[in-house]
Amino acid sequence: MGKNIDVKNEGKKRKWIYPRKVKGKLSRYRDLFGGLLLLFLFSAPFVKMNGEQLVLLNVIERKFAFFGILFSPQDFYLFVLAMLILIVFIALFTVVYGRVWCGWACPQTIFMELVFRRIERWIEGDAPRQRKLNESDWNLEKVWKRGLKHFIFIAISFAISNVFLAYIIGSDALFKIITEPVSSHVTGFIAIWIFTAVFYLVFAYVREIVCTVICPYGRLQGVLLDRNSMIVAYDYQRGEPRGKIRKKAAVEAVPPAGDCIDCDMCVQVCPTGIDIRQGTQLECINCTLCIDACDAIMHKIGRPERLIGFKSEEELVSGKPFNAGRRAYMYAAVLVAMIIGFGFMIYRKPNLDVSILRAKGTLYQTLENGDIGNLYNAELVNKTNKKMVFHLIPADAAYRIDYIVKDSVLQAGEATKLTFFIKHKEKGLGGYKTNVDIKVVVDGKERNTVSTTFIGPVNF
Numbered sequence: 001m002g003k004n005i006d007v008k009n010e011g012k013k014r015k016w017i018y019p020r021k022v023k024g025k026l027s028r029y030r031d032l033f034g035g036l037l038l039l040f041l042f043s044a045p046f047v048k049m050n051g052e053q054l055v056l057l058n059v060i061e062r063k064f065a066f067f068g069i070l071f072s073p074q075d076f077y078l079f080v081l082a083m084l085i086l087i088v089f090i091a092l093f094t095v096v097y098g099r100v101w102c103g104w105a106c107p108q109t110i111f112m113e114l115v116f117r118r119i120e121r122w123i124e125g126d127a128p129r130q131r132k133l134n135e136s137d138w139n140l141e142k143v144w145k146r147g148l149k150h151f152i153f154i155a156i157s158f159a160i161s162n163v164f165l166a167y168i169i170g171s172d173a174l175f176k177i178i179t180e181p182v183s184s185h186v187t188g189f190i191a192i193w194i195f196t197a198v199f200y201l202v203f204a205y206v207r208e209i210v211c212t213v214i215c216p217y218g219r220l221q222g223v224l225l226d227r228n229s230m231i232v233a234y235d236y237q238r239g240e241p242r243g244k245i246r247k248k249a250a251v252e253a254v255p256p257a258g259d260c261i262d263c264d265m266c267v268q269v270c271p272t273g274i275d276i277r278q279g280t281q282l283e284c285i286n287c288t289l290c291i292d293a294c295d296a297i298m299h300k301i302g303r304p305e306r307l308i309g310f311k312s313e314e315e316l317v318s319g320k321p322f323n324a325g326r327r328a329y330m331y332a333a334v335l336v337a338m339i340i341g342f343g344f345m346i347y348r349k350p351n352l353d354v355s356i357l358r359a360k361g362t363l364y365q366t367l368e369n370g371d372i373g374n375l376y377n378a379e380l381v382n383k384t385n386k387k388m389v390f391h392l393i394p395a396d397a398a399y400r401i402d403y404i405v406k407d408s409v410l411q412a413g414e415a416t417k418l419t420f421f422i423k424h425k426e427k428g429l430g431g432y433k434t435n436v437d438i439k440v441v442v443d444g445k446e447r448n449t450v451s452t453t454f455i456g457p458v459n460f
Contacts, residue, residue: 017273018127024292034110045166051385092331094224098231103287116203161195212283233311234277266290353381378418382410395437429456
């Protein structure tokens, strides 16, 4: 059987990979999981929850939304914590299950294997036919098949770029770019085609090089993996020495070989073109295709399955059952603690941020009527997607507020600044510096109380 690389390009830097199609239990699970992720990816920018799209990463306007919860730049610490949780989560899975993220959840793999390769097989045929078409001279069949394939690739890349842009600028803004004249949205139109070109080049030409060379995560797995990590591995204790299937007479004359019959199916189905029998390699993305391919061969020759499977090096050498190890439990404990802390912060996240500070460089002022006044600047940030009608009320009736710059309406996701005096009669002040509580009333309900300081004459 032929290898899954292009013989015509053998010896050159790039070896074009033609992975065979494989069917099996793990492949079905992976396709189902990948299909659900694709459904979420394409629907999240267009599904509304609490008036906001499901996922929004609007860096330009500094507006972020996740599952109906709106985040502002003031909540950046939550974003940092969420990224740390994701990193620890991926590290934990790498410690325990190797590079399973790459093979099952990475968008690069999902789009490549579930979308672009399927279209390629549909148009050009399976691996041997693709290889034969590539080696053939240019003729009518090759022109229309390649032309149709790349046309569909560009169309899908264009669709992906639109969805990608919807995550960044919002689906409503994207709809305006699509429906209104191009002259009104030149920048957005150019951005869509730039993203289209990038996605097309990645999925049509760069392909597995993203996983084997460009992505830094593949190199990190060498640091994260240990002897107890469950990775896609070849059971060399059982498989070696390799040998072809022999007739009964030949078996009696020659000592029996291992279970591996050297059929090369594990190599032919690998999307990164490696031989899993050579041991752990950074190019392995734990896609599990080689497991299904080998299980099918073992079933045909009447040998036990999982000659290739999720195994740790310790398990292969000693035969001991899987043990995650102390490091995995430590990662898990840290991850659980971070998730609990993050959930508590989300639960306590205020919908309205209010800050009231005395104007810098100012002291108290004695007004014409004898009152003492302090100048303040206030900023209110609405972290919801609903308009707020608000006003400020001193908790102590002896204080009053006179506005210089006033606003009583706070639009959804917007911020406003106020400038005002807080005044108090000279008599009755409790000292040079006293604390003042300001109630923030929103839509008739007290929402928050902010404390600030009020200064007056030393001698009174």
